[in-house]
Amino acid sequence: MTPAGPRRALVFGASGQIGDALLGRLAATGWQVDAVSRRPPATERAMLRWHAGGFPDFVAPDECFDAVFSCGPLDAFSEWYANASLQAPRVIAFGSTSLETKRSAGDPGERALAATLAASEARVFAMAHARGAAATLLRPTLVYGAARDASLSRIAALARRTGLFVLPRDARGLRQPVHVDDLAAAAIAALDSPSAAGQAYALPGGESLPYDAMVERVLAALPERPRLLRVPSPLFRLALAAAHAGGRLHGLPAGAVARMRDDLVFDASPAIRDLGYAPREFSPTREMLVAD
Ligand SMILES: NC(=O)c1ccc[n+]([C@@H]2O[C@H](COP(=O)([O-])OP(=O)(O)OC[C@H]3O[C@@H](n4cnc5c(N)ncnc54)[C@H](OP(=O)(O)O)[C@@H]3O)[C@@H](O)[C@H]2O)c1
Known part of the structure; x- marks a missing residue:
């Protein structure tokens, strides 16, 4: 009898923060990986x-894979997967909890994003089913840990530059920041969990904390110890409107500021039950936030 070779994975989004963590875990457990991205993966393995x-345009190598992972844009993956001639019994794809949090947003662009995410998930499930494969969708909350996320790393960068970070006093909505490596672990666990076939899971971090407390912990992890300045909310909104009118702050839409008051909290218990999901509490270090 010939011994079974290593398991084979096709990974999209290999140069991204979740993709890199996933490649690390696949390498550690002996997988042979074909990784796809326009930029090279961050780490050689x-x-x-x-x-x-x-x-x-990517054409999959004409080989069999045990699993396909999507760690890039879900809409593009779902369309590619619908048209690709690819056989793999397991598909694990990252979506986002924005599917729920932005479903009823005031901003039409945000509502459109939620609708696109929902349609993309449905397409992945349908195409997997049509091919006799099993798909699992994973929806992270706010991702951090690789020092290159667009939320907490951006806050850290701004605070280091200016020596402070300003928040409205009502920025008290709950958040559950989730570490990239906990997401990678969940993706691997989903592979071997029969209950995860055909399911979507929220993957929140291991702790819910108010937005301003989350920012406080980010600032405390920085050697410069920038100050957190809480200003009256109407004043903050006025200053923000002026910054927008002046063409600055493109990355901070009004909806994002309004949501600082809202609790964006998700139940981890289905993922704990089916994936053995065990996300860490939020204790950021400088290395998780700042790339040198
Ligand atoms: N970051 C968050 O807070 C967060 C929260 C919830 C859900 N998510 C979801 O989790 C997934 C991964 O997020 P992430 O933060 O790890 O993303 P990321 O660091 O921005 O990486 C995105 C990856 O997607 C690839 N990509 C982008 N456009 C592509 C294209 N046209 N063709 C092929 N690859 C493409 C990028 O590779 P190249 O640019 O090198 O091609 C990169 O490897 C995404 O589905 C995201 O929506 C993220």
Whole structure:
């Protein structure tokens, strides 16, 4: 009898923060990986073959995979997967809790994003079903840990530059920041969990804390110890409106500020039950926030 070779994975979004964490875990457990992204993966690893490319043009190597992971844009993956001639019994794809939090947003662009995420998830499930494969969708909350996220790392960068970070006093909505490596662990666990077939899971971090407390912990992790300045909420909104009118702060839409008051909290118990999900509490270090 010939011994079984290593398990084989096709990973999209290999250069991203979740993708890199996933490649690390796959390498540690002996997987042979074909990784796809336009930029190279952040870390060189054994048993890794990188394909420079992206959606929609990437043509999958004509080989069999045990699993396909999507750690990039879900809409582009779902369309690619619908048209690809690819056989793999398991598909694990990252979506987002924005599917729920932005469903009833005031901003039409945010509502459209939620609708796109929902349609993309449905497409992945339907196409997997049509091919006799099993798909699992994973929806992280606010992702951090690789020092290159667009939320907490951006807050850290701004605070280091200016020596302070300003928040409205009512920025008390609950958040559950989730570490990239906990997401990678969940993706691997989903592979071997029969209950995870055909399911979508929220993947929140291991702790719910108010927005301003989350920012406080980010600032406390920085050697410069920037100050957190809480200003009356109407004043904050006035200053923000002026900054927007002046063409600054494109990355901070009004909806994002309004949501600082809202609790964006998700139940981890289905993922704990089916995936053995065990996300860490929020204790950021400088290395998790600042890339040198
Ligand atoms: N970051 C968060 O807070 C957060 C929260 C909830 C859900 N998510 C979801 O989790 C997933 C991964 O997020 P992330 O934060 O790890 O993202 P990221 O660091 O921005 O990485 C995105 C990855 O997608 C790839 N990509 C982008 N456009 C592509 C295209 N046209 N064709 C092929 N690859 C493409 C990028 O590779 P190249 O640019 O090198 O091609 C990169 O590897 C995404 O689905 C995201 O929506 C993220």
